[in-house]
Amino acid sequence: MPTSSSPPTPPASTIPDDTLLVEVAWEVCNQVGGIYTVIRSKVPATRQVWGGRYCLLGPYFPQQAQGEFEPDDENLLASSEDSFASAVRAMRALGYQVQLGTWLVTGRPRVVLIDPFQVYPQLDAIKADLWNDHHIPVPAADDLLHQVVAFGELAKVFLTLLAAETAPPRQLIAHFHEWMTGVAIPALRREQVPVQVVFTTHATLLGRYLAMNDPNFYDHLMQVDWLAEARRFNIEPAVTMERAAAHGAHVFTTVSELTVRECIYLLDRIPDAVLPNGLNIERFVALHEFQNLHQQYKNKIHEFVMAHFFQSYSFDLDKTLYLFTSGRYEYHNKGFDLTLEALARLNYRLQQSGLEGQVVMFFITKRPFTSINPQVLQSRAVLEEVRETCEAIERQVGERLFFAAAASDDNRLPDLSTMVDDYWRLRYRRTLQSWKTQALPPVITHNLVDDQTDDILNFLRRANLVNNQHDRVKIVYHPDFVSPTSPLFGMEYGQFVRGCHLGVFPSYYEPWGYTPLECVARGVPAITSDLSGFGDYVLQNVPAHDEQGIFVVHRQEKSFDESAEELTDMLWQFVQLNRRERIMQRNNVESSAEMFDWKNLRVYYEHAYQLALERA
Template identity: 80%
Template structure:
């Protein structure tokens, strides 16, 4: 029997919760998914005692934010402390928007324009230096936005605490260094707010991991100040450190990042806050299996357009694997994935097993355009389909008439039922489509093709979609979206259509991509150097039976990890259809473990701890 989780009302019935993040109504990074997906569960517990604060950027906000008009704003209760603080800021001449985020739960949101205090930037920067030893260069607009925003957030929270009538108290939860700039001044000015600060990944840790293949071995010897200067991120790192030390409760997202915080920020986190998702549950198991079939058929269409102009293979005996995420070749484990795929390709060629594997790399890289050859192939295949459907209609009508009028029971010559026009069009369309060229491994023309790590590995390994290759590669250096002429579907739909996600990261403070697979009933591979993988190993017994595989990378050589990943892939491709369906059922049934409704309790406990500290 599951023990009921404590609710925020039981922990802190007299508290207001303000969550501050750069990604509120502003999709610029992974924290956006954390905040947005957590909103429904947070609203469920905190209701009208909850409000978010973010920066106001017109273009980003217009599709996600619904501002209250003057009439609706004036109808708000006089004792609404959030509205009272907004009124006061507006009376002082600030541009402050108050309304709702257009996501499930429709939480209250305050958006503040960073640019409106740019005339005070000189003083803001001088105060950061004089009071907290944080220098700011003159030519970094992101830092200017962050510091201007933080200055205004501090003022808003000061007004909010003035508007709150005791015994009510205010908890302010700041995410990442970009909002943490407000924390040191809040403490210096003794604003009566209980501060929680979460670093999802230390800024310096991310830079070091990208540039040091032995990052974890060298972590204890890092000179943070020298490295921050070396990577030209001194201001951001000093803001992050000041926020970590100024908060009443300092948190991070996984046990892995606890080590980073200790050695790079010099503070042991008070709590670990694992991240979740809103898990979409279905009444019947067959429903998500049907969705898998539906979206797999759309991937089939892409694969036919991409490969069948050169050669064909049995789509019913083809597995779709993918990886996705920010383009960090080493950190995201793209290097390990490619090595394992090359080894898997060799094993399949030697084994005599039937079937193909198509591997998709979905990431974001600068490109000029979609490869015209890829685009043209898709367009001609669409024309082939239209021609076939026209012939199908014509044959169907004439066959029906012939059957009704026939005096014998033999099938008529179907070729004679097709007009010469359609025969000619069918032949010419296929002739213009078929080619002897190999299918390209990349769908777009990159800005710097010659120095792309993925492409260079594929060239060295000769993994370039040869007919005899059993592992085919599709490198798609752009996000999957419904507006894409190649896929024409949402990323989540694409995930559902695949058979396995591969994310063996070397550096991943949490890792949403495997979690997104699990939420959609798709098996996934992660690593013990990702926060999610570490969490799974600690909390989910027999996780492989539930479709979550964890590659060991801690204290393992690259070759050892590559061989383990190859073995996982080898075992997976040998599963039969029935076994894969059973595995997807197991994945779907375990997904609720990662629902925010269950994981929100970690946040609520951090808030309760903050209220205990002055």
């Protein structure tokens, strides 16, 4: 890896070899958000350093855990010298239901899962203690908060028992992620449990709400009254838990320089360290194959595009670029508004320029829908029938042409149409007639529960960006996850990403942002913004990032119009690249991915753990 592209690293760790590390997260064996990717992808690099001294702790939800958790009761009974197993046995002796086993992901880490519902009979007493000791309010009718509070109590019990199994001078570090597990921290500190606590907020809860509702969020950040705003959004208990965890931790961390500002003004504590997120790049590495994989999966996207558009009109797929954006449906925060504005401007530029080619832009997000659009499904099914008809004609003509060639004295190619039976001629004609239509291709693939209030659809209607034949930018809005079971794409999300030419993620609020990083890991160029943690990190640590295929839209201290114009310029430059230049760019992107590997970024975590031990 080039030295010039290497991020500045903290000093080498001097953590004693017998220190234990427990990482506590709501997403352990429980995929509900982006922190699942953080924890899961970091496991191999963490295990490489910590080995058997590392354990993960999370809530036990059988339905979610069954596909990725393997219980290990035999090991539990056999390991008399295993501190984690001893703590689990001690909890079971007290009557608690605790699971010990392995997370079936790369690295196969030790996992302890605890069912939060088992202490629901004691909820009133637990909630009373939270209020009396820490002034944390918990309402009576919020089941998620009840689960969080119950798990916090059980996590405290486990760590207390584990600390008792950890004889000095051996030390114990507990690293809590997000407010949903951080509720255990105040009690651990109050009861003076000998555990060094690290707390990471990946995005302040209040910050996310404010950013969604205030277009000038960053300008107003210094004037925010956190309590008044938390009450306005009805999130006071969760925000209070987050603040208590931040102030109770020995070491308080966040994931980017951008969220440092949020922590200062919304949590009233300056983070001790910034822990940038990485990926286990080995999972994505395709060596020399990544260009071939791009072609393979692009052909799959071609099939979808033919079914979606060619029913109404056709265009040259070899001169078509596939762009996409994806993520949680937060129209403003995720930059969908900026992306749509830039696409409308790009469409106009392309129409005026006379350049050849089309752009197909995919919006992949999750919205409530009733069904897949029947027109979209039928078009895909009829196109498949067209394919089968063509393959049957191909076989028939192939056989007859072979015999005709062997028997002929004429070297000229015969009229192939004479080799097709009337049955297949008629079927070919009728299938095409039943498929073709004068209607425009739909911009959305599903029937939304309420499409009249959908921001993406309303923009497309206002801008008349509705897949007219003369539009050079076509839109496919897919309000569901891409999966192999989908009748529309029939491929995994990662395969879909590899088949695209460019990922577009100009977020307004994005504490880190995995989507552009996942593009880079797959050798796909990506656009991010300087208001995303990833984009800010790239600006600070990756010289000539444009040459590496990582583009950063400037949104800090810029108007919406200025940022939209900059994004339009980036897209304009991209669509003018020729095939050779795009191949070279993908090579550069793929070669830069290693700098974001956890093997390189884990040192930030080790520095935070070192700091926690120093504060013991």
